[in-house]
Amino acid sequence: MRVVCWNLRGGTDAKWDLLRGLRPDVAVLPEAARRPRRLEPSLLEAAPSWHWVGRNPAKGLAVATFGAESGTLAPDATGRWSVAARQGSLTVLGIWSCPTGGQYALEVERALDAHARWLDPDGELVVAGDFNVAGRGTAPPSAATARLFARLGRLGLTSAYHTVWHEAPGAESTATYFHHRDPERPFHIDFCFVSASLRRRLAGVEVGSFEDWVRPGHSDHCPLVVEFDPAPARRARTAPAAPAAPPAPAEPAEPAAPAALAGGHERHDGLSPGTGGR
Numbered sequence: 001m002r003v004v005c006w007n008l009r010g011g012t013d014a015k016w017d018l019l020r021g022l023r024p025d026v027a028v029l030p031e032a033a034r035r036p037r038r039l040e041p042s043l044l045e046a047a048p049s050w051h052w053v054g055r056n057p058a059k060g061l062a063v064a065t066f067g068a069e070s071g072t073l074a075p076d077a078t079g080r081w082s083v084a085a086r087q088g089s090l091t092v093l094g095i096w097s098c099p100t101g102g103q104y105a106l107e108v109e110r111a112l113d114a115h116a117r118w119l120d121p122d123g124e125l126v127v128a129g130d131f132n133v134a135g136r137g138t139a140p141p142s143a144a145t146a147r148l149f150a151r152l153g154r155l156g157l158t159s160a161y162h163t164v165w166h167e168a169p170g171a172e173s174t175a176t177y178f179h180h181r182d183p184e185r186p187f188h189i190d191f192c193f194v195s196a197s198l199r200r201r202l203a204g205v206e207v208g209s210f211e212d213w214v215r216p217g218h219s220d221h222c223p224l225v226v227e228f229d230p231a232p233a234r235r236a237r238t239a240p241a242a243p244a245a246p247p248a249p250a251e252p253a254e255p256a257a258p259a260a261l262a263g264g265h266e267r268h269d270g271l272s273p274g275t276g277g278r
Contacts, residue, residue, distance in 0.1 A: 001025045001228045005128045005190050007096070007177070007221035010059050012036040015218060020045075020271050022223055025066055028192075030096035030130040032062040051094075053083040061129070063094040075114045082111035082129075084118050091118050095129035103242070104132040105144035107150060121156025125195040130221065132176075134170060134188050142172035157193040160226040163207040175205045177221045178214050186210075192226045201228040208271040218273065225271060 004024035008015055012033040019027065027048075034057040041047040050068040054060020061081040070087035080100070084093045093115050099107040102274070108131050112119065119125060133145045141149070149159075149169050159169070167173060175186030208222035 001030050001090075001230070003092075003126055003128060003192055003226045003228075004028070004223055005130075005192050005226075006131045007190065007219060008032050008222035009219040009221065012058075013038050018218060021226055021273060023273075024064070024225075025068075026090070026092055026126065027062075027064045027066070027130040028092065028094040029062040029064065030081075030094075032060045033058050034060055034227070035217065049087070051083050051085045051257060053081050057238060061094055061096040063092050063101050065092075073115070073118050075117070079110040079114055083098055086118070088187050090122070090124045090126070093118065093125075093127045095127065095131060097130065097132045103144070105142070105148040108133065108148055112151065112155070119155055121195055122222070123195060124197055125157065126192060126198065127157055127194075128190075128192040128224075128226075130190050132189050134172070134191075139170055140168075145169065152193050156195055158196075158199055160192045160194050160199075160202055161188075161205050161207070161224065163199060164202060175210070175222070176207060176224055178210055181217075181220050181246075183210050183214075190221060194226070198228060201231065203227045203229045206271040208273075212272050216273075223271060 002023055002025050004022045004027040006019065006027070007030040009031050013036050016038040017037065031076055032052070033055065034052045039047050039050055048064045048066045051063045051070070051072045052060050061083055063083050063085045065085065065087045067089055070085045073084040073091070075084070082093060082095045084091065093111070095108055097104045097107040106124050124210045133148065134141055146169070155186050156270070161172070162169060165173070172188035176190035177187045179185040179187065204227045206225040208221065212221045214220055
């Protein structure tokens with residue numbers, strides 16, 4: 001499973017092929033259109049499930065699932081902006097924090113409050129989007145951001161990027177946003193938090209580069225792509241087998257050498273448009 005978080009900065013139809021080139025199963029898309037023309041099914045691909053919230057029909061927040069249908073989970077309030085969807089056992093909460101008063105971390109917390117009923121830490125849960133918080137890679141996060149990360153932790157959620165890249169919040173080495181498209185003004189403000197069951201299946205995290213995504217004018221954000229190993233298959237229940245006759249005693253064998261431990265998670269950067277990753 002691949003989860004893509006990318007602030008499109010408008011122009012959803014024009015950037016559709018770039019998005020599909022990332023091969024998302026799930027996408028959280030701030031600044032996406034309410035009803036892109038490319039949502040219509042074609043001979044080559046089925047239409048995704050598209051869950052959208054916002055006021056400007058050209059720039060709202062969408063959560064999309066590709067390849068399998070999903071349903072919208074509608075809370076009493078959505079903040080500015082958040083929308084949740086469920087696909088089978090997977091729940092996805094998308095957030096684009098853009099409050100009128102500039103309290104970005106608080107707006108993310110309002111989204112968590114609005115969708116609290118869906119946030120089951122024991123299930124498969126993703127909370128992702130453009131939070132508009134965190135740092136430049138040189139300083140600890142603000143007190144408000146630290147409180148937000150602590151609250152997400154109490155919900156049993158951890159950041160996929162920070163888990164795979166072994167970096168502390170506020171000390172990110174890779175930016176997801178470049179203010180005014182300036183390479184000298186990088187920020188890491190896009191996140192994908194996952195529950196424990198998904199954390200155990202993390203396979204890799206990729207972040208697009210300035211040269212591939214911002215300099216050509218695709219957006220001022222680079223896509224964040226999180227990949228998960230498949231869920232283990234459930235074993236079918238069978239009737240107990242009849243007891244077998246005890247085997248004949250065998251000669252003792254030499255002890256086998258210990259197998260090498262598997263490596264940790266995989267990390268990538270430099271995600272190129274149209275490649276779908278490395």
